[in-house]
Amino acid sequence: MRAFSYQRIEDTDAALRAMRSSGGPQAVNPPVQYLAGGTLLLDLLKLQVLSPDTVIDINALRREYGRIVVTEAGLHLGALVHMAQVADDPRVQAEYPVIAQSLALAASAQIRNMATLGGNLLQRTRCPYFRDTSWEACNKRHPGSGCAARTAPNRLHAVLGVSDRCISSYPGDFAQALTALGASVETLHRDGRRSLELERFYRDSNEPEYETQLLPGELITGLWIPAGSWTRRSTYLKIRDRASYEFALASAAVALDLSEGSVREVRIALGGVAYRPWRAREAEAILKGHPLTEANAAAAARAAFAGARSAGQNAFKIELGQRTLVRALLEVGQLA
Amino acid sequence: MQRRDFLKITLATPALGQLPAQADTNAYSDESRRTVVAEFTINGRSQSLTLDARATLLDTLRHQLGLTGTKKGCDHGQCGACTVLLGGRRVLSCLTLAAAVREPVTSIEGLEGRDGMLHPMQQAFIEQDALQCGYCTPGQILSAIACVEEGHAETRASIQEFMSGNLCRCAAYPHIFAAIEQAKPLMRKR
Numbered sequence: 001m002r003a004f005s006y007q008r009i010e011d012t013d014a015a016l017r018a019m020r021s022s023g024g025p026q027a028v029n030p031p032v033q034y035l036a037g038g039t040l041l042l043d044l045l046k047l048q049v050l051s052p053d054t055v056i057d058i059n060a061l062r063r064e065y066g067r068i069v070v071t072e073a074g075l076h077l078g079a080l081v082h083m084a085q086v087a088d089d090p091r092v093q094a095e096y097p098v099i100a101q102s103l104a105l106a107a108s109a110q111i112r113n114m115a116t117l118g119g120n121l122l123q124r125t126r127c128p129y130f131r132d133t134s135w136e137a138c139n140k141r142h143p144g145s146g147c148a149a150r151t152a153p154n155r156l157h158a159v160l161g162v163s164d165r166c167i168s169s170y171p172g173d174f175a176q177a178l179t180a181l182g183a184s185v186e187t188l189h190r191d192g193r194r195s196l197e198l199e200r201f202y203r204d205s206n207e208p209e210y211e212t213q214l215l216p217g218e219l220i221t222g223l224w225i226p227a228g229s230w231t232r233r234s235t236y237l238k239i240r241d242r243a244s245y246e247f248a249l250a251s252a253a254v255a256l257d258l259s260e261g262s263v264r265e266v267r268i269a270l271g272g273v274a275y276r277p278w279r280a281r282e283a284e285a286i287l288k289g290h291p292l293t294e295a296n297a298a299a300a301a302r303a304a305f306a307g308a309r310s311a312g313q314n315a316f317k318i319e320l321g322q323r324t325l326v327r328a329l330l331e332v333g334q335l336a
Numbered sequence: 337m338q339r340r341d342f343l344k345i346t347l348a349t350p351a352l353g354q355l356p357a358q359a360d361t362n363a364y365s366d367e368s369r370r371t372v373v374a375e376f377t378i379n380g381r382s383q384s385l386t387l388d389a390r391a392t393l394l395d396t397l398r399h400q401l402g403l404t405g406t407k408k409g410c411d412h413g414q415c416g417a418c419t420v421l422l423g424g425r426r427v428l429s430c431l432t433l434a435a436a437v438r439e440p441v442t443s444i445e446g447l448e449g450r451d452g453m454l455h456p457m458q459q460a461f462i463e464q465d466a467l468q469c470g471y472c473t474p475g476q477i478l479s480a481i482a483c484v485e486e487g488h489a490e491t492r493a494s495i496q497e498f499m500s501g502n503l504c505r506c507a508a509y510p511h512i513f514a515a516i517e518q519a520k521p522l523m524r525k526r
Contacts, residue, residue: 003367004370004389006369039413042430057433107501109426109499110426111428114428
């Protein structure tokens with residue numbers, strides 16, 4: 001681990017002063033890193049994928065950004081709420097099951113106690129060629145150096161949203177649930193506050209060295225999930241190599257509003273298979289206004305993966321991803 | 337007083353919001369902040385330590401405080417061997433920056449009762465033969481205690497799911513689950 005200076009800030013004003021004002025998007029390895037739960041930061045500091053000169057501990061801001069608020073209009077989650085708090089919250093479990101399930105099925109009990117929601121959104125890919133700095137070719141770490149994953153073992157890599165520059169898979173679960181429900185991310189930066197739709201928060205794989213729309217120093221403060229007739233009948237299905245404590249090979253976040261067997265509204269986001277949290281609008285369009293049958297679900301799944309591109313060993317994800325989505329749709333259709 | 341000493345004292349106080357406003361960027365990457373003075377409460381005892389800002393809670397427990405019961409397995413948050421309780425919640429000490437710790441820490445050395453008796457979970461691990469090499473055991477026991485206190489030990493399936501963050505390469509899992517089931521009612525009586 002490279003040496004860094006540690007600073008704890010006690011309030012939002014101090015956070016604003018600590019922010020560096022520079023233009024352009026936040027790079028993969030910025031000189032200043034915020035510390036919240038630390039589960040990702042400590043891991044990548046030890047691997048020397050990240051080497052900031054300054055670490056700013058924001059945990060004292062939990063006083064401002066540490067609440068779960070459920071209202072008629074929607075669900076508000078503070079960025080410094082721990083994953084376990086949301087997974088265990090009975091209101092979220094009842095009204096937004098896809099949110100609670102996506103968090104409960106992620107990581108381990110210890111990590112869910114430590115990791116915060118804001119940090120969860122910023123978790124990095126598990127691509128081994130990104131995490132192991134002895135691999136020279138990684139366009140995320142060194143723009144223009146190439147992509148080792150295209151020719152090395154790539155069973156775990158993405159099939160949707162990939163480019164010649166990067167085929168890494170987004171590893172999280174929570175962001176899929178948020179994407180399906182049309183959530184937005186609230187942030188704080190030197191010039192004020194802003195709100196970003198989660199679907200546009202993550203950048204595409206053409207410039208893998210920039211992962212999100214965040215500006216240097218910009219801080220995630222909260223998440224807003226609007227209420228809808230589809231949030232209650234929702235689920236997160238996660239398929240993985242072992243039954244627990246593992247990243248998804250394929251996952252589906254599905255929310256459904258059924259009226260007399262017909263799909264009035266459906267929201268779908270896919271994980272484990274894509275470069276970033278992947279909203280499957282083509283699949284939603286096929287299902288809307290029609291009965292939720294296995295044949296229709298399969299047609300929707302085919303549409304979702306129509307643009308899929310295999311890199312070799314990950315070809316199975318195209319089939320697995322479709323089956324995962326079909327099963328999630330049929331299971332959520334059975335819910336009372 | 338040297339500048340370094342002054343900054344150490346400043347770091348140990350909560351008045352960080354009062355740094356001069358113009359010191360926005362350079363002050364935050366000041367080399368003298370690479371050392372921090374941290375106040376800990378570990379197993380009921382308060383301690384003040386001067387630490388490298390990079391020090392993890394795990395390395396601090398083992399190397400600075402001599403509390404070697406907490407084990408280093410993977411050092412990357414994948415095995416659970418380093419599990420301790422922080423403010424009563426189970427966390428991974430290998431992914432916890434010691435400088436950031438603000439709540440009381442309980443390690444395996446802190447479980448013994450005032451009467452010198454083992455914690456019911458420790459006793460259950462012995463009686464159920466829930467270990468072979470023993471390396472993962474301190475982390476398993478602390479995780480198991482938290483699992484019961486969280487209310488996640490109501491069924492065997494729930495225990496399996498909520499203990500999945502603690503790996504045992506000897507595969508003593510059935511015995512570990514049995515130990516948790518044995519200790520659970522005894523913990524209520526304590």
